[in-house]
Amino acid sequence: MAAMSFPVRAITLDLDDTIWPIAPVMVRAEAVLDQWLRTHAPRTAALYPIDAVRALRDRIAGERPDLAHDYTTQRRLTLQHMLRESGDDLGLAEPAFDAFFAARCEVEHYADSEAALARLAARVPLAALSNGNADLKRIGLMPLFRFQLGAREHGRAKPDASIFHAACARLEFEPAQVLHVGDDIEMDVVGGRGAGLRTCWINREARQWPGQHPRPDLEFSTLTELADWLDRTSLDRAVVDGASRTDTTCA
Numbered sequence: 001m002a003a004m005s006f007p008v009r010a011i012t013l014d015l016d017d018t019i020w021p022i023a024p025v026m027v028r029a030e031a032v033l034d035q036w037l038r039t040h041a042p043r044t045a046a047l048y049p050i051d052a053v054r055a056l057r058d059r060i061a062g063e064r065p066d067l068a069h070d071y072t073t074q075r076r077l078t079l080q081h082m083l084r085e086s087g088d089d090l091g092l093a094e095p096a097f098d099a100f101f102a103a104r105c106e107v108e109h110y111a112d113s114e115a116a117l118a119r120l121a122a123r124v125p126l127a128a129l130s131n132g133n134a135d136l137k138r139i140g141l142m143p144l145f146r147f148q149l150g151a152r153e154h155g156r157a158k159p160d161a162s163i164f165h166a167a168c169a170r171l172e173f174e175p176a177q178v179l180h181v182g183d184d185i186e187m188d189v190v191g192g193r194g195a196g197l198r199t200c201w202i203n204r205e206a207r208q209w210p211g212q213h214p215r216p217d218l219e220f221s222t223l224t225e226l227a228d229w230l231d232r233t234s235l236d237r238a239v240v241d242g243a244s245r246t247d248t249t250c251a
């Protein structure tokens with residue numbers, strides 16, 4: 001699409017399926033947890049094969065809408081339930097969670113992500129805004145980000161406007177000065193727009209935009225294209241700023 005130009009003072013970024021694909025990470029983390037349980041809590045592993053763990057976690061998530069923003073607590077409750085039902089030591093819930101969580105943070109970035117994020121971070125402050133529980137420190141990207149705000153620590157998940165507003169407040173910019181970037185139509189684009197931010201849809205799979213929603217301000221298939229756009233728009237603005245400075249000098 002022909003990208004328009006507008007000023008961007010800061011960027012908030014989704015993580016899962018925007019910077020790395022999440023499905024292979026979860027499959028691997030579930031396998032790591034299963035292996036850990038086979039070693040340390042074999043009765044639990046026998047009673048809860050991977051499919052059963054997934055079903056139980058979904059059930060607990062359904063029963064606890066108050067925890068919709070908190071995947072970490074959902075996961076801990078799932079583990080406690082499994083250990084209790086199997087007659088294993090409940091004290092194993094925490095080390096089991098640690099094994100799962102370490103694997104959950106072993107992500108493989110999309111090929112363009114790291115270089116593009118470095119280019120974005122050189123232009124404007126970046127903040128991570130995620131409903132998931134990925135830890136950017138463990139993942140190694142924290143140096144590129146001003147901060148990371150998760151739904152768990154904020155208490156509400158995207159698309160709730162309050163989490164976008166909290167991020168803008170910490171960035172010390174108005175929502176209209178901030179661009180939110182993400183893959184999810186409802187959580188990132190509809191949510192970001194509803195909170196008054198500019199929005200960029202990262203559409204890596206060439207999906208069709210659903211007709212019932214206004215289109216995002218920007219749509220790109222990679223973060224590299226976004227970095228290219230930010231370079232161009234920053235150069236345009238430098239020219240405009242330079243021209244107005246010259247005018248002032250001449251006046």
Ligand SMILES: [Mg+2]
Pocket residue numbers: 014015016017018182183184
């Ligand atoms: Mg996402």
